[in-house]
Structure formats: structure tokens, C-alpha cells
Amino acid sequence: MDASGSGGSKPPPPPFTAEHEELRQTVRRFVESEIEPNVAEWEERREFPRELFDRCGELGFLGLKFPDEYGGQGGSHLHDAIWVEELSRRGASGGVGAGLNAHTSIAMPPIFNFGDEWQKQRWLVPGISGEKIGALGITEPGAGSDVASIRTTAKKVDGGWLVNGSKTFITNGVRCDFLVCAVKTTEAGGHGGISFLVLENDMDGYEVTGKLEKLGWHSSDTGEIGFEDVEVPDSHLLGQENCGFQLIMANFAWERLLMSIGAIGAMDRLIELSIEYSKQREAFGRPISSFQATRHKIADMATSAAASRALTYDTLRRFEKGETVIKEVSMCKLLTQRALVKIADEALQIHGGYGYMREYEVERALRDARLGPIGGGTDEIMREIIGKNLGL
Ligand SMILES: Cc1cc2nc3c(=O)[nH]c(=O)nc-3n(C[C@H](O)[C@H](O)[C@H](O)COP(=O)(O)OP(=O)(O)OC[C@H]3O[C@@H](n4cnc5c(N)ncnc54)[C@H](O)[C@@H]3O)c2cc1C
Known part of the structure; x- marks a missing residue:
């Protein structure tokens, strides 16, 4: 199953085009071959190697949305969105995504948006190549x-x-x-x-x-x-x-939207894992997927993921067009971060005792997901912003 709904011969979901989907495949291959096999060791070591920044810089992933003149790829926020979604989707831990994206999406954008030429040459250019970490x-x-x-x-x-x-x-x-x-x-x-x-x-x-x-x-x-x-x-x-x-506020919108996109990627993965596991794990002489309780859990997970995707992609499309989407971005973050915690919790339940074990990704996914309702502005703060924007 392609939980992203974007694979095969289906047209890409808006706001993405065929070109974005090509990038999706490239990032997916990279994550599967160079990140996924190493994640468990990096988690154990409590950091991923610094060389991963160099490697991502070399492949152009750190500069997707920045202009060529600074060593970037000249793309847009949509390219970055693909990168973040794929980074979270397949076997990458929240920690790898957090480290790479804190650099690309919360440290470098203020330099690009507010910095002068000297500052861009000093921090943005080596940041895009992976030589300096921000x-x-x-x-x-x-x-x-x-x-x-x-x-x-x-x-x-x-x-x-x-x-x-x-x-x-x-x-x-x-x-x-x-x-x-x-x-x-x-x-x-x-x-x-x-x-x-x-x-x-x-x-x-x-x-x-x-x-x-x-x-x-x-x-x-x-x-x-x-x-x-x-x-x-x-x-x-x-x-x-x-x-x-003002700089803080300008940065928050993109950070929160990216956290929402990352959550969607992680949701897809957890649903995939749950479907796969429920079909092969047997109890009482039959696969656990044959129990209505399991099927309903997965149906709820998929529904929640689809709603999260719809709101987030729609907000991303409007953000990219330059619309003011403060309320919508806050809604995305509020909805997706809690939804991911719930989905990860349900995925762990479906995996039973094995879900609780280190070698199964779901244990890590549940722990990683819990930061979502706190980091980048808490759920309570998102509700305050939404309330204010509703005139309350
Ligand atoms: C792993 C991790 C990585 C992080 N990375 C970064 C980073 O790179 N850079 C950075 O600057 N920060 C970073 N943060 C900080 C993060 O943004 C803060 O944790 C977050 O903003 C919440 O602040 P706090 O933890 O001090 O909680 P507090 O502000 O102390 O809040 C505690 C509780 O009170 C509630 N509360 C507070 N005010 C209100 C209110 N007005 N109405 C209702 N409830 C309220 C909160 O919602 C929360 O439930 C990171 C945090 C973590 C845990």
C-alpha cells in the first residue's frame, strides 16, 4: 500500500506536481539506503554523524528552497515539504529529522530572509553545503x-x-x-x-x-x-x-507547517506497519486483522491521517501562494501533532508486546511523536492563536 496516496500512476496530490514527485522518489531512495539502516545505532549513540549534513548538502537536500546563487536548488517550500515528509515517512527517527530540519528550516531561513549579503555568504552558503551547522x-x-x-x-x-x-x-x-x-x-x-x-x-x-x-x-x-x-x-x-x-513570528509559520508535514509522513509509515503486522500476526488461530477491533483501529488511524493530510496540504498550497494562514497553520499543528501521538499509540497496541520492544519502529515513533504537541509552540498556545483569529 502507498499510504501517501502519491505513488504508482495516480496524479500527484495538489499542491504537488510530477516534478515534486520525482524528488519524492529520490529522497525516499536516499532515506531507505543511507538513513534507515543506521538509525538504531545513531539513536543509541544519541546523535547522528556530522557527515550526514555533508552528505545531504552534497545531494542538494539542505538547499532545496534557496536560490542557486547561494548553492541552493532554486526550488520552493513545496520541495522542502517533500523532503520533510519523506524524511519522516520511512524509517527515519524524529531525531534525524529534527537535527537536519532545525538547520534547514528554522536556523537558515532567518539568515536568508533577513540577512545581508555578507551574512548570507558567511552562514547560508556553508550551511547549504553542510559545512556549517546552524x-x-x-x-x-x-x-x-x-x-x-x-x-x-x-x-x-x-x-x-x-x-x-x-x-x-x-x-x-x-x-x-x-x-x-x-x-x-x-x-x-x-x-x-x-x-x-x-x-x-x-x-x-x-x-x-x-x-x-x-x-x-x-x-x-x-x-x-x-x-x-x-x-x-x-x-x-x-x-x-x-x-x-517579527522575525520569530515569521519563522514560526514555516516551522509549524513543516512539523505538520512531518507528522503526515510518520502517520503513513505507522499505518503501513500496522496493516502489514496485523495480516501476519496470528491469535486464536487467525490473523489479528480479522478481528473487527483491529480493523476499526486501522480505519480510524487512516481517517485521521487523511484529514490531517487534507488540511495540511491545503494550508501548504495557500502558504506557497503567499496567503496569510496563521490560523490555519496553528490548526494544522494542533490537529496533526495530537493525531500522530494517537496513531503511534494505536500502532503500538496493534503490535502488542512486540510494539513495546526496541527493534520495532513503533516504540520509537510513539516516543518521538510526543514532542509534537510541545515543541514549536504548545497545543495550548495553538488554541490561543486560533481563538484570537476567530475574534475571541
Ligand atoms: C526536544 C526539544 C527540542 C527543542 N528545540 C528548540 C530549538 O531548537 N530552539 C528553541 O528555541 N527552542 C526549542 N525547544 C523549546 C520548545 O519550543 C519549548 O519547549 C516550547 O516552546 C514550550 O516551552 P516550555 O517547554 O518552556 O513550556 P512552558 O512555556 O513552560 O509551558 C508549560 C505548560 O504551560 C502551558 N502554557 C504556557 N503558557 C500558556 C498559556 N498562555 N495558556 C495556556 N497554557 C499555557 C503550556 O502549553 C505547557 O503545557 C525544544 C524543546 C524540546 C523539548
């Missing part, structure tokens, strides 16, 4: 959902900024070469007092203070970083001073 640093020990309350300060000094504070939960935070970092550039901070500075890991006073152990996403590194009198030159200010909040 991370986005917003969250702090005392500021998660309430991003405007960050406390890391950047004090203006001659020729630059003096940064003090700390960040936590930063994907790629342990090994990133550059950190796109939210800092307070006024005494009051808040919506009108946040800016972005790009920090580099070899600056004096920049220190990785921890690597976090997590429920899921084991193969991605999640770091804590401290800053003590880090001198950051003026040339590292991204966009306008005190306009960082």
Missing part, C-alpha cells in the same frame, strides 16, 4: 511559550554587543557552528525590544553547558548554552535592531 536559540530556562520574556541581554558596546545569558532545549545546540540567537536589546525587552544576533561557537564566553537526555528524538542533540560577556560584532545583527519579534 541552530535557532530562542527558548531559555525561564522563557518557553512566552517568548517575549527572554532574559538574555545584548548590551551595546563600541563596534558590537556584549551578550550574557543562557538558552536551553536548543536542537543542534551541542554541535552547531552558528546560533541564530534571540536577545534583549532594550532594558524592557518584550515585543519591541528583542533582536537577533548570530553567535559562533568559538567566540570567547560562548559555552555549551549541557546535552539533554530526552524521552524521544534521541539521535538529535539538544543543548544548553551559556553566554558570558560574549563580544558579538555589529555585522552579526540580523535584520533591524529591536524587530526580532
Whole structure:
């Protein structure tokens, strides 16, 4: 079964074209041959090799949506969507997707969208080739959902900024070469007092203070970083001073949409695995797929996946056309992340005791899925945004 509904001779589902589907096949082959066989070991080691960035850069996957002049493929967000969906669909862990996509989809876009030419040459170009790894640093020990309350300060000094504070939960935070970092550039901070500075890991006073152990996403590194009198030159200010909040908001839309697309890929895989397993596992002398309870579970999973796909693809199509889709993106994230947790839980139930075991993908999928309703803005925050956009 092709749960993506896009294989064989069927026309590609909108917004995708035949060209996107070609890319889908290329990414699928890459994931099956170069990621899937290694994932278990990388999860165990708590990180995937740095060379995977180089390899993805070499194959053009890190620059799908960026212009050729920076080493990209000159594609669009739709190409990135295919990449993310396939990366999550077939055997790749949430951790591999998180590490690669934190780099391509939350750290590099602000540099492309708000950076000047010098900044693009310094971080975007080596980022696209995989030579330098990026991370986005917003969250702090005392500021998660309430991003405007960050406390890391950047004090203006001659020729630059003096940064003090700390960040936590930063994907790629342990090994990133550059950190796109939210800092307070006024005494009051808040919506009108946040800016972005790009920090580099070899600056004096920049220190990785921890690597976090997590429920899921084991193969991605999640770091804590401290800053003590880090001198950051003026040339590292991204966009306008005190306009960082707009940058955060601009970035969230794509991050949340991508998380939704990733969830769809993972759902397909779990449904595939559940169908396959239920046909070959026997109980009481017959395949468990012959029990109505199993069939109904899988029917519910497939229905939930189809609804998730329909809303997400429709929002992606509108996002790509340049429409304002804040409410819809929040709906996508709210719907898909919870739906994936439920689907992974049902898939594990269908697999019985074997589902609970390490060598079966479903155990990892359930753990990995649980971050979805938290990271990139929690379910509760998505509901707040949707409510506000409904005039409540
Ligand atoms: C594995 C992992 C990777 C991450 N990667 C990154 C990264 O690369 N960069 C980065 O900057 N951050 C990253 N994060 C941080 C992530 O974005 C935050 O965890 C998330 O924004 C939630 O913040 P918090 O954990 O501090 O929860 P809190 O904000 O403390 O929330 C705790 C609870 O209170 C609820 N709550 C808070 N405010 C409200 C409200 N107004 N109304 C109702 N309920 C509310 C929340 O919904 C939640 O249920 C990552 C987190 C994890 C776990």
C-alpha cells in the first residue's frame, strides 16, 4: 500500500506536481539506503554523524528552497515539504529529522530572509553545503511559550554587543557552528525590544553547558548554552535592531507547517506497519486483522491521517501562494501533532508486546511523536492563536 496516496500512476496530490514527485522518489531512495539502516545505532549513540549534513548538502537536500546563487536548488517550500515528509515517512527517527530540519528550516531561513549579503555568504552558503551547522536559540530556562520574556541581554558596546545569558532545549545546540540567537536589546525587552544576533561557537564566553537526555528524538542533540560577556560584532545583527519579534513570528509559520508535514509522513509509515503486522500476526488461530477491533483501529488511524493530510496540504498550497494562514497553520499543528501521538499509540497496541520492544519502529515513533504537541509552540498556545483569529 502507498499510504501517501502519491505513488504508482495516480496524479500527484495538489499542491504537488510530477516534478515534486520525482524528488519524492529520490529522497525516499536516499532515506531507505543511507538513513534507515543506521538509525538504531545513531539513536543509541544519541546523535547522528556530522557527515550526514555533508552528505545531504552534497545531494542538494539542505538547499532545496534557496536560490542557486547561494548553492541552493532554486526550488520552493513545496520541495522542502517533500523532503520533510519523506524524511519522516520511512524509517527515519524524529531525531534525524529534527537535527537536519532545525538547520534547514528554522536556523537558515532567518539568515536568508533577513540577512545581508555578507551574512548570507558567511552562514547560508556553508550551511547549504553542510559545512556549517546552524541552530535557532530562542527558548531559555525561564522563557518557553512566552517568548517575549527572554532574559538574555545584548548590551551595546563600541563596534558590537556584549551578550550574557543562557538558552536551553536548543536542537543542534551541542554541535552547531552558528546560533541564530534571540536577545534583549532594550532594558524592557518584550515585543519591541528583542533582536537577533548570530553567535559562533568559538567566540570567547560562548559555552555549551549541557546535552539533554530526552524521552524521544534521541539521535538529535539538544543543548544548553551559556553566554558570558560574549563580544558579538555589529555585522552579526540580523535584520533591524529591536524587530526580532517579527522575525520569530515569521519563522514560526514555516516551522509549524513543516512539523505538520512531518507528522503526515510518520502517520503513513505507522499505518503501513500496522496493516502489514496485523495480516501476519496470528491469535486464536487467525490473523489479528480479522478481528473487527483491529480493523476499526486501522480505519480510524487512516481517517485521521487523511484529514490531517487534507488540511495540511491545503494550508501548504495557500502558504506557497503567499496567503496569510496563521490560523490555519496553528490548526494544522494542533490537529496533526495530537493525531500522530494517537496513531503511534494505536500502532503500538496493534503490535502488542512486540510494539513495546526496541527493534520495532513503533516504540520509537510513539516516543518521538510526543514532542509534537510541545515543541514549536504548545497545543495550548495553538488554541490561543486560533481563538484570537476567530475574534475571541
Ligand atoms: C526536544 C526539544 C527540542 C527543542 N528545540 C528548540 C530549538 O531548537 N530552539 C528553541 O528555541 N527552542 C526549542 N525547544 C523549546 C520548545 O519550543 C519549548 O519547549 C516550547 O516552546 C514550550 O516551552 P516550555 O517547554 O518552556 O513550556 P512552558 O512555556 O513552560 O509551558 C508549560 C505548560 O504551560 C502551558 N502554557 C504556557 N503558557 C500558556 C498559556 N498562555 N495558556 C495556556 N497554557 C499555557 C503550556 O502549553 C505547557 O503545557 C525544544 C524543546 C524540546 C523539548
